[in-house]
Amino acid sequence: MLAELLQYLLSGLTIGAIYALAGLGFSIIYNASHVINFAQGEFIMIGGMASATLTASGVPLPLAILIGCGGAMLVGVAVAKFAVERARKASTVTLIIITIGASIFLRGVAELVWGKDFKRLDAFSGETPIQLFGASLQPQSLWVMGCAGVLIVAIGLFFNKTLTGKAMLATSHNRLAAQLVGIDVKRVVLASFALSAALGAVGGAVVAPITFSYTEMGIMLGLKGFTAAVLGGLGHGPGAVAGGLIVGVAEALGAGYLSSAYKDAVAFVIILAVLLFMPNGLFGKRGTERV
Amino acid sequence: MRIRLLSTMAAVVGLTLGAVAGSATAADPIKVGAIVSATGPASFLGDPEKKVLELYADRINQAGGVAGRPVQLTVYDDGGAADKAASFTKRLIESDKVDVIVGGTTTATTMAAAPLVERGEVPFISLAGAVVIVEPVKKWVFKTPHTDRMAAEKVMDDLKKRGLTKLALVSEDSGFGKSGREQTLAVAKERGIELVADETYGAKDTDVTAQLTKIRNNPAAQAVLVFGLGQGPAVVTKNYRQLVINLPLYQSHGVASKEYIRLAGGAAEGVRLPAAGLVVASQLPDSDPQKKVVVEFTKVYEEAFSVEVSTFAGHAYDGLMIALDAVKRAGGTDKAKLRDAIEQTKGYVGTGGTVTMSAKDHMGLTLDAFHMVEVKQGDWTLAK
Numbered sequence: 001m002l003a004e005l006l007q008y009l010l011s012g013l014t015i016g017a018i019y020a021l022a023g024l025g026f027s028i029i030y031n032a033s034h035v036i037n038f039a040q041g042e043f044i045m046i047g048g049m050a051s052a053t054l055t056a057s058g059v060p061l062p063l064a065i066l067i068g069c070g071g072a073m074l075v076g077v078a079v080a081k082f083a084v085e086r087a088r089k090a091s092t093v094t095l096i097i098i099t100i101g102a103s104i105f106l107r108g109v110a111e112l113v114w115g116k117d118f119k120r121l122d123a124f125s126g127e128t129p130i131q132l133f134g135a136s137l138q139p140q141s142l143w144v145m146g147c148a149g150v151l152i153v154a155i156g157l158f159f160n161k162t163l164t165g166k167a168m169l170a171t172s173h174n175r176l177a178a179q180l181v182g183i184d185v186k187r188v189v190l191a192s193f194a195l196s197a198a199l200g201a202v203g204g205a206v207v208a209p210i211t212f213s214y215t216e217m218g219i220m221l222g223l224k225g226f227t228a229a230v231l232g233g234l235g236h237g238p239g240a241v242a243g244g245l246i247v248g249v250a251e252a253l254g255a256g257y258l259s260s261a262y263k264d265a266v267a268f269v270i271i272l273a274v275l276l277f278m279p280n281g282l283f284g285k286r287g288t289e290r291v
Numbered sequence: 292m293r294i295r296l297l298s299t300m301a302a303v304v305g306l307t308l309g310a311v312a313g314s315a316t317a318a319d320p321i322k323v324g325a326i327v328s329a330t331g332p333a334s335f336l337g338d339p340e341k342k343v344l345e346l347y348a349d350r351i352n353q354a355g356g357v358a359g360r361p362v363q364l365t366v367y368d369d370g371g372a373a374d375k376a377a378s379f380t381k382r383l384i385e386s387d388k389v390d391v392i393v394g395g396t397t398t399a400t401t402m403a404a405a406p407l408v409e410r411g412e413v414p415f416i417s418l419a420g421a422v423v424i425v426e427p428v429k430k431w432v433f434k435t436p437h438t439d440r441m442a443a444e445k446v447m448d449d450l451k452k453r454g455l456t457k458l459a460l461v462s463e464d465s466g467f468g469k470s471g472r473e474q475t476l477a478v479a480k481e482r483g484i485e486l487v488a489d490e491t492y493g494a495k496d497t498d499v500t501a502q503l504t505k506i507r508n509n510p511a512a513q514a515v516l517v518f519g520l521g522q523g524p525a526v527v528t529k530n531y532r533q534l535v536i537n538l539p540l541y542q543s544h545g546v547a548s549k550e551y552i553r554l555a556g557g558a559a560e561g562v563r564l565p566a567a568g569l570v571v572a573s574q575l576p577d578s579d580p581q582k583k584v585v586v587e588f589t590k591v592y593e594e595a596f597s598v599e600v601s602t603f604a605g606h607a608y609d610g611l612m613i614a615l616d617a618v619k620r621a622g623g624t625d626k627a628k629l630r631d632a633i634e635q636t637k638g639y640v641g642t643g644g645t646v647t648m649s650a651k652d653h654m655g656l657t658l659d660a661f662h663m664v665e666v667k668q669g670d671w672t673l674a675k
Contacts, residue, residue, distance in 0.1 A: 211497035255501035
């Protein structure tokens, strides 16, 4: 009984960690530009596909992840520069639609570059399951949770301890004031896209051995990440992380105790409930000031 | 009124012309139409099918065609969408005026095309799996692949041989998986196998551990059968090993391509599934009538495309060959005669098995056409 629950929790936390990274990506971009970037899932896909295909052609894994990360950052900056920035004066809805368009475009390009089939990436440290109080855990799950944890802490430090990070925070609080004190707001937006892309790409690379990578892997992961971000309160970093873990665990418990047919529905029921009953999410209070 | 009259007249003229053209000269091409899902979610099935049709149409034409007539192939890609399959079928019948249609990669696209070919009275050989395509028998509809019912039967027979009677089922939430689930439930009842678990997963799920944990904690389960296509079964296989479930694991014929072993990696070791002779071509005993055909087909396919042959490619080959064989026997491309000739196909040895059709059986394969194979050291081997 307990072992069963533990098994569900472990599955939920593993996938939840990826949702958390995606959710964090949504929040960072939202803070810097008020854009909800629906191409976030595609950054995950780029990371997963690049690391899987590069390692298959003999590139060492860490280098492959770095290249994937760099590639995703370039793509992120390009999306910001050529799609979002050009429509700076458009309404939020238009901007969101632009990012959806960008995500479809990226998927199409990825299909041309990498093909339609599924790519396999070997687990980083073997596939011998670890037994834990009757539940079993893939070593790769530890990698996923560990990487997500390190990245989340690093992002926290970046925002609170470095000047660039503080500049980005300042922009999110008041764009005009930030501009007046000499912060290059345009560069902040670019940086936020690059940062979110990097987060997504690393997430994609560490999760690829579990999920396989393919050009459409980002769609669902992106939507779940969005759910995580909304649940935590859009723009609230720690909230997005908590949201991701909650969505992941709720899904696993739903599949385990209710029916596996409703697994994806769980996340979307959560998002509907949040939007209806607490539009600011679990932690977000600032949202009201912004309107 | 006037317009209707005109179009009726046009149709009559067209028909007459068609009939005249049909019997005119021997060098008239045999028009073979095809609808396949070369792109979209079923592309891993449809893409090899399209390649095979084009490759063999070319090869046959270079060898002088069929009864001195070249084969003219028209292929449309429906992208896996049933509505597109229907409109392409209409186009094949009405504007391309084909003699026979091969295709319908998936059960959904096939079922969309079926009423149109019935109305248009054009012989149609489907490449999709589900048993509903040929049961009940439709006059103009045939199919080449084994059915999901046969797969379920083969698995249950193997269970019985091993003395196992309690099966846990994990099926995919897709057309193939759902139909497979229904057939498994029906066959289990017939053969006295008790289903102790009935779980499902989404076609794009990346984690099935929750469902498998339930099965692991079910003391009654003696074996597990997975019914799915594409990457889902590979995810299930990996999760299965991750949870250290030690029951025998069965998959359906839906994963009978090397892609599955590649994706699942070491986790696929020991998995059993029913598959056509094609995947174990070189291991078949020389006495097997299929051996020559499948070895030859494998050689031609792999030389032409430098990728490993898949059973789906074989289905398309069988479809085309059965159609052209029937053209020979019918002495032309008169559609009614051609249909009768397809129905009278007898002892055709193809990649899927030996095909003997009848008025009641528009697929013509028996359970012997399936071999129980087991994954050993990253390759298929004939299970004992």
